[in-house]
Amino acid sequence: MADEMRGFVFAIAFIIIFAALLSAVPADLMGLGETPDMVTPISPSLATDFAESEWYVEDNLTAFGQYVYTLGAFEWVYSYYAGTMQLGAKVLLLGFLWLGQLDSCEFISPDGENRGGVLSITEIESDAPNGTVRYSLFSIGSGNSLGGFVVYWNITLYADPADAWTASELYLLHGLGLTESATTNIGALIVSLLLLQLPDVPLLVNIILVVPIWASIIYVLWYIIKEMIPFV
Amino acid sequence: MSLEDWPAGLATYFGINETTAQLLLSLVVICTFLFPVMLLSRGRNAPLIWLITIFFAECVVLGLGWLPFWIMIATVALMAVAIAFLGSKTVTGG
Numbered sequence: 001m002a003d004e005m006r007g008f009v010f011a012i013a014f015i016i017i018f019a020a021l022l023s024a025v026p027a028d029l030m031g032l033g034e035t036p037d038m039v040t041p042i043s044p045s046l047a048t049d050f051a052e053s054e055w056y057v058e059d060n061l062t063a064f065g066q067y068v069y070t071l072g073a074f075e076w077v078y079s080y081y082a083g084t085m086q087l088g089a090k091v092l093l094l095g096f097l098w099l100g101q102l103d104s105c106e107f108i109s110p111d112g113e114n115r116g117g118v119l120s121i122t123e124i125e126s127d128a129p130n131g132t133v134r135y136s137l138f139s140i141g142s143g144n145s146l147g148g149f150v151v152y153w154n155i156t157l158y159a160d161p162a163d164a165w166t167a168s169e170l171y172l173l174h175g176l177g178l179t180e181s182a183t184t185n186i187g188a189l190i191v192s193l194l195l196l197q198l199p200d201v202p203l204l205v206n207i208i209l210v211v212p213i214w215a216s217i218i219y220v221l222w223y224i225i226k227e228m229i230p231f232v
Numbered sequence: 233m234s235l236e237d238w239p240a241g242l243a244t245y246f247g248i249n250e251t252t253a254q255l256l257l258s259l260v261v262i263c264t265f266l267f268p269v270m271l272l273s274r275g276r277n278a279p280l281i282w283l284i285t286i287f288f289a290e291c292v293v294l295g296l297g298w299l300p301f302w303i304m305i306a307t308v309a310l311m312a313v314a315i316a317f318l319g320s321k322t323v324t325g326g
Contacts, residue, residue, distance in 0.1 A: 006324040013316035201302045
């Protein structure tokens with residue numbers, strides 16, 4: 001009986017202490033190691049506040065001119081057609097079913113000009129006299145911030161961004177800043193840990209990490225139910 | 233060369249892959265913190281003190297991008313087990 005009681009106290013204490021300690025870990029620590037300036041040359045001033053990012057070039061696009069990637073909590077679809085580009089987050093039905101609907105982004109230039117949901121290469125050229133421009137992304141539907149979108153190319157090699165695009169050397173970088181993701185990341189991390197969906201973690205490691213937590217939760221539930229039923 | 237690039241430099245120098253270099257350097261940093269603490273701390277609660285030291289050392293190497301984040305989760309889980317074990321023993325009088 002005393003052992004069961006001790007097990008109950010241990011399980012409760014373990015769950016609470018684990019959640020508290022994990023929440024206390026600075027979320028910024030998750031973002032380092034994959035800053036955009038490590039994967040491709042870019043002015044650090046453009047990238048320093050990105051916790052996570054995805055970059056791509058024309059070569060990464062499918063035959064239909066699309067590139068799909070996961071960034072933050074969403075799956076994104078980038079589309080290119082005849083000198084224009086669009087970006088949107090997949091809207092999933094019931095959390096997993098995608099019927100083709102997108103939460104499209106509008107591109108706001110550094111000068112504050114709203115380029116709308118369709119950004120053309122011509123607009124990029126006028127916004128980026130030095131070969132780099134960083135647009136702020138906002139959801140057309142909700143107005144929420146969806147990070148930043150950086151376009152850059154080597155201006156000494158290609159005066160025109162259209163030429164850089166054709167040569168697959170017009171780099172597109174979509175980044176989410178620390179301020180946008182840091183507060184939600186630890187919460188999302190705990191949930192993904194419990195659901196065996198930790199990003200960039202082998203499944204076996206995830207299982208090893210989560211088994212004690214689930215075992216504790218089950219033990220606590222079992223103990224409470226047992227104590228509530230007098231004849232067990 | 234910035235601190236974040238050290239693993240890449242070490243990997244190039246020794247001809248090993250970058251992950252191994254990251255682990256090696258992380259081990260050096262963690263042991264630098266841990267060994268003096270191990271030497272100084274004695275008694276029944278010493279492992280908890282070691283775990284806390286490892287936690288802080290891991291914060292440093294994680295901040296430098298040398299270790300994956302799940303290592304930190306594993307350490308946090310171990311710390312929680314150790315603290316909960318001590319706590320439950322104290323509360324239940326074991």
